[in-house]
Amino acid sequence: MAKINQDYCRLRGSYLFSDIARKVREYESKGPALPIIRLGIGDVTRPIAPSIINALHSAVDEMGSAATFKGYAPDLGYDFLRKAIVDNDFKARGCDIEEDEIFVSDGAKSDSGNIQELFSTDNVVAVCDPVYPVYVDSNVMAGRIKNFDEDLDRWKDLVYMPCTAENGFVAEIPKEHVDIIYLCYPNNPTGTVIKKDDLQKWVDHANKTGAVIIYDAAYEAYIAEDDIPHSIYECEGAKTCAIEIHSFSKNAGFTGLRLGYTVVPKELEREGVSLNALWRRRHGTKYNGAPYIVQKAGEAVYSEAGKKELRAQIDYYMNNAEYIRSNLEEAGYEVYGGKNSPYVWLKTPNHLSSWEFFDKLLYGISVVGTPGVGFGPHGEGYFRLTAFGDRDKTVEAVDRIKSMTF
Amino acid sequence: MAKINQDYCRLRGSYLFSDIARKVREYESKGPALPIIRLGIGDVTRPIAPSIINALHSAVDEMGSAATFKGYAPDLGYDFLRKAIVDNDFKARGCDIEEDEIFVSDGAKSDSGNIQELFSTDNVVAVCDPVYPVYVDSNVMAGRIKNFDEDLDRWKDLVYMPCTAENGFVAEIPKEHVDIIYLCYPNNPTGTVIKKDDLQKWVDHANKTGAVIIYDAAYEAYIAEDDIPHSIYECEGAKTCAIEIHSFSKNAGFTGLRLGYTVVPKELEREGVSLNALWRRRHGTKYNGAPYIVQKAGEAVYSEAGKKELRAQIDYYMNNAEYIRSNLEEAGYEVYGGKNSPYVWLKTPNHLSSWEFFDKLLYGISVVGTPGVGFGPHGEGYFRLTAFGDRDKTVEAVDRIKSMTF
Numbered sequence: 001m002a003k004i005n006q007d008y009c010r011l012r013g014s015y016l017f018s019d020i021a022r023k024v025r026e027y028e029s030k031g032p033a034l035p036i037i038r039l040g041i042g043d044v045t046r047p048i049a050p051s052i053i054n055a056l057h058s059a060v061d062e063m064g065s066a067a068t069f070k071g072y073a074p075d076l077g078y079d080f081l082r083k084a085i086v087d088n089d090f091k092a093r094g095c096d097i098e099e100d101e102i103f104v105s106d107g108a109k110s111d112s113g114n115i116q117e118l119f120s121t122d123n124v125v126a127v128c129d130p131v132y133p134v135y136v137d138s139n140v141m142a143g144r145i146k147n148f149d150e151d152l153d154r155w156k157d158l159v160y161m162p163c164t165a166e167n168g169f170v171a172e173i174p175k176e177h178v179d180i181i182y183l184c185y186p187n188n189p190t191g192t193v194i195k196k197d198d199l200q201k202w203v204d205h206a207n208k209t210g211a212v213i214i215y216d217a218a219y220e221a222y223i224a225e226d227d228i229p230h231s232i233y234e235c236e237g238a239k240t241c242a243i244e245i246h247s248f249s250k251n252a253g254f255t256g257l258r259l260g261y262t263v264v265p266k267e268l269e270r271e272g273v274s275l276n277a278l279w280r281r282r283h284g285t286k287y288n289g290a291p292y293i294v295q296k297a298g299e300a301v302y303s304e305a306g307k308k309e310l311r312a313q314i315d316y317y318m319n320n321a322e323y324i325r326s327n328l329e330e331a332g333y334e335v336y337g338g339k340n341s342p343y344v345w346l347k348t349p350n351h352l353s354s355w356e357f358f359d360k361l362l363y364g365i366s367v368v369g370t371p372g373v374g375f376g377p378h379g380e381g382y383f384r385l386t387a388f389g390d391r392d393k394t395v396e397a398v399d400r401i402k403s404m405t406f
Numbered sequence: 407m408a409k410i411n412q413d414y415c416r417l418r419g420s421y422l423f424s425d426i427a428r429k430v431r432e433y434e435s436k437g438p439a440l441p442i443i444r445l446g447i448g449d450v451t452r453p454i455a456p457s458i459i460n461a462l463h464s465a466v467d468e469m470g471s472a473a474t475f476k477g478y479a480p481d482l483g484y485d486f487l488r489k490a491i492v493d494n495d496f497k498a499r500g501c502d503i504e505e506d507e508i509f510v511s512d513g514a515k516s517d518s519g520n521i522q523e524l525f526s527t528d529n530v531v532a533v534c535d536p537v538y539p540v541y542v543d544s545n546v547m548a549g550r551i552k553n554f555d556e557d558l559d560r561w562k563d564l565v566y567m568p569c570t571a572e573n574g575f576v577a578e579i580p581k582e583h584v585d586i587i588y589l590c591y592p593n594n595p596t597g598t599v600i601k602k603d604d605l606q607k608w609v610d611h612a613n614k615t616g617a618v619i620i621y622d623a624a625y626e627a628y629i630a631e632d633d634i635p636h637s638i639y640e641c642e643g644a645k646t647c648a649i650e651i652h653s654f655s656k657n658a659g660f661t662g663l664r665l666g667y668t669v670v671p672k673e674l675e676r677e678g679v680s681l682n683a684l685w686r687r688r689h690g691t692k693y694n695g696a697p698y699i700v701q702k703a704g705e706a707v708y709s710e711a712g713k714k715e716l717r718a719q720i721d722y723y724m725n726n727a728e729y730i731r732s733n734l735e736e737a738g739y740e741v742y743g744g745k746n747s748p749y750v751w752l753k754t755p756n757h758l759s760s761w762e763f764f765d766k767l768l769y770g771i772s773v774v775g776t777p778g779v780g781f782g783p784h785g786e787g788y789f790r791l792t793a794f795g796d797r798d799k800t801v802e803a804v805d806r807i808k809s810m811t812f
Binding site: 056057106134137 | 407408409410411412414415417421423424447449450451452453454456459462463466467469470471472475476477478479481512513515516519520523524525526528529539540543544547585586615616617618659661662663664676677679681684687688690691692693694695696697698699700796
């Protein structure tokens with residue numbers, strides 16, 4: 001008799017965004033009075049930029065001719081893309097990262113879910129609270145986190161690093177022993193950032209204790225200020241303690257194209273084993289490369305024309321963020337993020353719970369956001385809005401929220 | 407101190423096809439006298455069919471316009487593709503499979519590597535010998551297979567089902583207790599097939615014992631004869647014991663586009679838990695959908711024009727298979743497969759080991775094949791050639807092999 005993986009059965013509820021999608025679908029099917037505006041899931045809305053579209057068409061044509069057809073991609077990604085990544089995302093920022101430390105994938109979600117496989121199940125994991133649910137769920141599914149405290153509504157064997165208004169939503173280095181630390185800056189969901197000096201402290205701590213930092217840099221393209229690092233490898237010594245995950249979803253609108261990459265430095269070893277070699281083995285065994293046409297689209301992201309078009313696209317979203325932030329603040333909301341980040345994190349009015357506020361927005365004014373508590377216990381009483389919407393709809397959504405009284 | 411996953415360290419050598427690629431790269435860099443012909447890795451060479459190229463261009467255009475842009479795909483895949491799959495691959499064959507039992511993915515390799523996650527680590531796994539290495543390696547990486555016998559060069563805690571000339575390279579139901587059974591027909595690497603009556607015996611056995619069959623149907627499009635099942639769901643009772651994995655790589659040349667799907671029937675439960683629900687949860691948590699443009703390409707595979715073009719493509723490869731098979735047989739080789747399958751499996755001449763034969767072909771005549779022993783102990787003394795090459799190069803490779811004396 002085949003026995004199932006009981007670790008899966010310990011997962012709490014279903015995946016947050018699947019939950020929200022179901023609620024919205026049910027509401028929509030009843031024909032709401034106002035058209036629904038989605039500022040919930042961090043999905044982009046601007047079309048793929050023209051120079052990337054051109055690259056896609058051209059790559060599709062290559063696939064249609066025997067002379068230029070491409071079959072299986074190289075395990076780690078095509079050289080042309082890994083070179084563009086190294087040159088633009090690292091060398092240009094003074095980070096000494098090499099091409100064989102870049103692993104191209106189908107996106108940051110897969111990588112951030114799969115990366116924990118490289119570690120044994122007896123490591124102690126630390127996450128920010130609130131946090132992107134994939135970090136926690138993937139560790140539960142692996143059996144690394146097992147014991148849930150129903151009373152406190154939190155995992156007993158997971159180290160939570162509270163991010164609160166008091167600490168400016170920037171985690172503090174935990175006092176207890178931890179082995180694997182997930183950090184994400186600019187932060188999802190709170191929209192906050194970390195300064196280079198502060199990130200350096202994490203790197204120093206990890207090097208001192210032997211912990212490994214999984215650094216999620218999916219939102220780095222939104223950084224507008226100077227002293228905020230785009231990569232953890234801007235910090236000294238990060239190559240011996242950090243893995244970094246990147247996405248093309250938010251800087252180039254690839255949520256529906258699927259492309260990302262992970263950096264595993266060759267100097268990163270634990271127990272005498274190279275994590276670069278382990279991740280290479282995983283890639284070679286359980287993955288078969290991102291589509292050639294999508295990797296060509298990724299290359300176009302780094303072209304001069306692509307960069308210019310994407311700068312405009314990011315500005316578009318950042319104008320939304322600024323509009324949401326400043327207008328809700330003006331309306332009396334306590335608002336965080338929205339600078340150097342596409343996420344606005346707000347305190348719910350009148351001590352409403354996150355889901356109560358979600359319901360009021362959905363059923364009252366047809367606006368979809370994300371309940372903060374879905375990201376962790378310290379997200380309770382908060383709510384995330386994204387700047388990835390259409391400009392007119394974003395303005396309309398903010399107007400609707402402002403029209404509500406609580 | 408972060409501790410690494412020691413299960414990864416138990417893997418034998420590197421991934422077979424990465425090994426071969428490295429050997430070939432080194433040989434090529436030395437400037438061989440004859441141009442290299444690759445009949446090793448099962449990668450296709452014909453360009454993507456015209457109606458699929460049209461679908462790709464059209465989907466790319468959609469991505470370039472705000473009105474038709476697509477962001478995150480639905481967790482399980484777009485309805486249009488799942489409907490096409492159900493109608494063509496199942497309903498048309500009398501298999502009662504529904505759309506919410508289809509999980510679209512980036513390919514059969516990922517799915518066949520990841521599917522083991524649904525099961526606890528104390529299940530006993532059975533594989534054919536020889537076998538596609540991903541089934542074994544992914545179970546080693548998960549800690550389900552731990553003990554290697556260096557003397558016998560085989561895993562102690564894995565049940566091998568020998569496929570030999572004596573049993574026509576069709577596995578026999580193991581006498582010992584097993585929980586998870588991997589089957590692949592048409593078979594990779596031996597190119598053999600299983601008749602419906604024989605597959606029914608496996609299904610009955612699994613239903614009797616509670617085992618789960620992971621059925622890899624990646625090569626079903628090559629089936630030309632009547633009494634050979636395209637899907638395990640053609641057998642009665644398969645929905646309570648079998649998961650089936652499909653690929654678009656070999657029927658439509660998508661090795662570089664990446665698309666596949668897995669069927670997990672809703673009736674399939676173990677220990678009171680729905681495997682459909684578990685796989686849905688994995689998809690939702692660690693995966694973010696196949697690219698929209700690739701799913702549109704998948705839809706075109708099932709269009710009338712697409713089917714006609716792909717029939718011609720498969721015929722092209724099957725003519726290669728027939729050429730390899732009949733010519734090597736004529737030249738005195740002991741040859742299997744190559745009918746209902748794109749793989750030809752041959753006994754090495756003069757008792758050469760698989761790798762000795764590989765080296766002779768590579769260094770002697772610049773032909774790349776796959777050493778049978780790379781697929782398991784009972785593959786020793788055998789060699790796999792694929793029919794996925796260009797016609798002229800395939801003929802040239804066969805001529806070169808025939809020119810060799812051993």
